[in-house]
Amino acid sequence: MKPVRCDRTPAWGELKTCFEAGGRNFDLRGAFARDLHRFEAFSQDAPHVFADLSKNLIDAGSQALLLALARQCGLEQQRDAMFAGQRINRTENRAVMHFLLRNPPSAQYVPAQAAIDKVADAQAEVEVTLDAMLAYAEQVRADEAITDIVNIGIGGSDLGPQMAALALAEFATAGKRIHFVSNIDGNELAGVLKQLTPAGTLFLVASKTFTTTETMTNAHSARAWFEAQGGQDIARHFAALTTNVAAANDFGITTTFGFWDWVGGRYSLWSAIGLPVAIAIGAAGFREFLAGAHAMDEHFRTAALEGNLPVRLGLLDVWYRNFHGFSSRSIAPYSSALRRWPAYLQQLEMESNGKRVDQDGQPLPFDTSPVLWGEPGTNGQHAYFQMLHQGTTVVPVEFVAVRQAAHAPDDLPGHHGKLLANALAQAQALMRGKTDAGGHRDFPGNRPSTFLLLERLTPASLGALIALQEHRVFVSGAIWGINSFDQWGVELGKVLAKDIEPRLLSGDVSGLDGSTAGLLQKLRFSPS
Numbered sequence: 001m002k003p004v005r006c007d008r009t010p011a012w013g014e015l016k017t018c019f020e021a022g023g024r025n026f027d028l029r030g031a032f033a034r035d036l037h038r039f040e041a042f043s044q045d046a047p048h049v050f051a052d053l054s055k056n057l058i059d060a061g062s063q064a065l066l067l068a069l070a071r072q073c074g075l076e077q078q079r080d081a082m083f084a085g086q087r088i089n090r091t092e093n094r095a096v097m098h099f100l101l102r103n104p105p106s107a108q109y110v111p112a113q114a115a116i117d118k119v120a121d122a123q124a125e126v127e128v129t130l131d132a133m134l135a136y137a138e139q140v141r142a143d144e145a146i147t148d149i150v151n152i153g154i155g156g157s158d159l160g161p162q163m164a165a166l167a168l169a170e171f172a173t174a175g176k177r178i179h180f181v182s183n184i185d186g187n188e189l190a191g192v193l194k195q196l197t198p199a200g201t202l203f204l205v206a207s208k209t210f211t212t213t214e215t216m217t218n219a220h221s222a223r224a225w226f227e228a229q230g231g232q233d234i235a236r237h238f239a240a241l242t243t244n245v246a247a248a249n250d251f252g253i254t255t256t257f258g259f260w261d262w263v264g265g266r267y268s269l270w271s272a273i274g275l276p277v278a279i280a281i282g283a284a285g286f287r288e289f290l291a292g293a294h295a296m297d298e299h300f301r302t303a304a305l306e307g308n309l310p311v312r313l314g315l316l317d318v319w320y321r322n323f324h325g326f327s328s329r330s331i332a333p334y335s336s337a338l339r340r341w342p343a344y345l346q347q348l349e350m351e352s353n354g355k356r357v358d359q360d361g362q363p364l365p366f367d368t369s370p371v372l373w374g375e376p377g378t379n380g381q382h383a384y385f386q387m388l389h390q391g392t393t394v395v396p397v398e399f400v401a402v403r404q405a406a407h408a409p410d411d412l413p414g415h416h417g418k419l420l421a422n423a424l425a426q427a428q429a430l431m432r433g434k435t436d437a438g439g440h441r442d443f444p445g446n447r448p449s450t451f452l453l454l455e456r457l458t459p460a461s462l463g464a465l466i467a468l469q470e471h472r473v474f475v476s477g478a479i480w481g482i483n484s485f486d487q488w489g490v491e492l493g494k495v496l497a498k499d500i501e502p503r504l505l506s507g508d509v510s511g512l513d514g515s516t517a518g519l520l521q522k523l524r525f526s527p528s
């Protein structure tokens with residue numbers, strides 16, 4: 001079945017009618033009062049993650065229509081095409097197989113060879129590379145002389161490993177500091193270099209393409225610093241994580257770990273790009289991380305749509321974006337270890353689904369990716385939650401809470417209970433509201449939220465949580481009929497920056513618009 005764009009299905013029109021008939025004015029409080037089993041009906045167990053969807057503006061009718069929409073769009077066939085290794089990234093003519101990176105050799109599922117070119121070979125290469133990378137991670141962990149690991153990368157070569165390394169700090173080996181340098185602003189690299197000695201440092205140059213300006217600039221400067229400080233042995237102190245091993249070799253790095261063009265940058269944490277995480281938590285921990293993600297892959301691949309958590313979340317995203325018209329989602333991890341979770345999700349969802357044309361390049365008559373934003377709880381409560389509760393715009397909130405504290409609860413009694421109480425209370429307050437005080441003190445309530453719950457933040461549960469988000473983004477992208485796996489929108493600015501950089505020195509403003517010319521003249525500096 002050829003995928004059908006959502007707005008060309010019968011279910012799309014029926015959802016519009018359903019929204020006008022009652023969806024628009026759906027009242028959560030009334031829904032809970034009418035249905036004592038709403039929590040059970042609208043919650044979902046998935047590997048390592050429990051999700052309460054009951055505080056969302058849905059009922060059995062809208063959910064059934066959303067599931068019909070998914071079927072009419074060919075979601076199952078699109079999902080199966082990805083798992084079969086078909087070249088679903090059409091504008092780059094690439095397969096999308098990040099799931100293969102976490103497909104263990106013993107997995108029941110081996111992609112159907114008939115459907116794919118060279119998938120079996122790809123799986124074999126994945127295993128060889130993973131073994132080599134994890135052996136290297138163990139070697140670095142055992143090397144007492146190496147005290148600092150500096151990951152130089154940006155976008156998917158930074159956000160995923162940084163988020164995961166912070167999230168799993170509790171599992172990290174002592175005696176190794178892991179730094180992340182991404183910004184081309186030299187202030188970031190300078191701040192890290194101050195803390196290092198060449199003999200004690202391993203630089204990981206992480207770049208899928210090995211051409212990204214920020215990463216190449218930082219890598220050249222790091223090598224210049226290393227040599228100027230008397231550093232010896234680049235092979236020992238620099239490693240490259242890339243699909244472009246030839247470019248890494250040209251740079252002078254001979255210790256390399258590769259991956260493949262069928263791994264998108266924002267989906268690459270499971271590949272060699274995960275090396276800093278593997279160094280932190282060890283080979284066994286990294287395999288648990290992969291196993292957690294694989295469990296979620298299997299859930300997404302095999303569970304009926306009705307009980308499939310990534311599908312239910314992705315459909316809710318479509319319902320909110322295209323029918324309720326909600327333009328953003330706030331991400332609220334009630335876990336300081338997950339403090340980079342919102343930033344990580346921003347790239348995952350907004351770079352994947354921030355698209356204005358369909359797979360055939362035709363402009364879309366409906367909206368796609370919402371804006372994702374947020375901070376960890378409880379900090380966000382003291383910043384922007386005011387707007388979430390009483391602002392004029394409804395923003396669905398996605399909470400993440402972890403039942404067991406990462407710290408020893410007896411050492412710091414009371415903290416975790418207060419943290420969890422706040423997460424529950426905020427979700428409750430958003431829904432319940434308060435209308436007895438009048439005026440400034442009234443809360444309208446009926447504001448939707450999703451609550452994701454982990455028993456404990458472990459490599460496995462984090463792996464599952466991330467894979468859940470990857471697949472949920474796949475679902476909304478497939479319904480919208482867009483290519484979630486390219487990112488042409490980042491190119492124009494890169495090209496223009498190359499034109500502007502020499503003009504900052506020369507002062508040449510010919511051909512520039514008045515604003516860019518005026519700003520350039522103010523920003524000019526002398527060469528140093």
Ligand code: F6P
Pocket residue numbers: 154155156157206207208209210211212215265266351487490
């Ligand atoms: O500019 C966007 C982007 O291409 C992202 O998709 C990617 O994660 C990031 O740049 C870094 O790319 P690379 O890993 O090739 O350096």
